[in-house]
Amino acid sequence: MKCFDRRDLGLLLLRLGTGGVLAAHGSQKLLGWFGGGGIEGTGRAMEAMGYAPGRTSATAAGLAEAGGGMLLALGLATPAAGAAAVGAMAGAAAVHAPNGFFAQAGGYEYAASLGLTAAGLAVSGPGRLSLDHALGHAVNRNWMVPAALAATAAATTVVVGARNRRLRRAAEGRQEPLFD
Numbered sequence: 001m002k003c004f005d006r007r008d009l010g011l012l013l014l015r016l017g018t019g020g021v022l023a024a025h026g027s028q029k030l031l032g033w034f035g036g037g038g039i040e041g042t043g044r045a046m047e048a049m050g051y052a053p054g055r056t057s058a059t060a061a062g063l064a065e066a067g068g069g070m071l072l073a074l075g076l077a078t079p080a081a082g083a084a085a086v087g088a089m090a091g092a093a094a095v096h097a098p099n100g101f102f103a104q105a106g107g108y109e110y111a112a113s114l115g116l117t118a119a120g121l122a123v124s125g126p127g128r129l130s131l132d133h134a135l136g137h138a139v140n141r142n143w144m145v146p147a148a149l150a151a152t153a154a155a156t157t158v159v160v161g162a163r164n165r166r167l168r169r170a171a172e173g174r175q176e177p178l179f180d
Contacts, residue, residue: 020069022065031060037148043056050164078121079148082122086118089111093112125140
């Protein structure tokens with residue numbers, strides 16, 4: 001019988017909590033569960049936020065959140081799962097950034113917290129109470145961490161950059177009133 005230490009239990013709790021929240025959030029986008037808009041509603045919202053095409057963006061974000069969240073909760077393919085969640089949360093943070101940091105004002109606090117926790121799990125690994133450990137870490141190798149995070153950073157930079165360009169183009173020619 002193996003003895004698990006408190007680090008293993010702590011990683012399990014972080015994985016279950018963060019992964020569960022991400023999976024639920026992604027299922028809102030993909031399936032319309034928990035009051036979500038499903039692909040159609042989320043696609044329209046993504047278009048309004050500047051992510052185009054909306055349906056494709058909703059599918060990608062939903063898969064990254066739901067899939068990454070489920071894999072994190074299970075402790076399976078932890079580097080890829082964490083990186084997928086980081087990318088989705090970076091995209092969400094970009095939407096909320098104009099509102100400042102705090103969530104109560106519509107800021108990016110929540111997205112940043114989920115993204116940083118997912119990144120921490122990708123880097124630290126899932127612990128011994130995980131499918132990765134049970135499978136001999138076949139999809140949780142040390143080299144996978146920087147590879148997954150770098151690939152996600154590159155893809156996120158392209159997607160968020162394209163969104164920002166779309167928003168700038170849409171705002172060109174609009175002028176705020178000079179006087180009230």
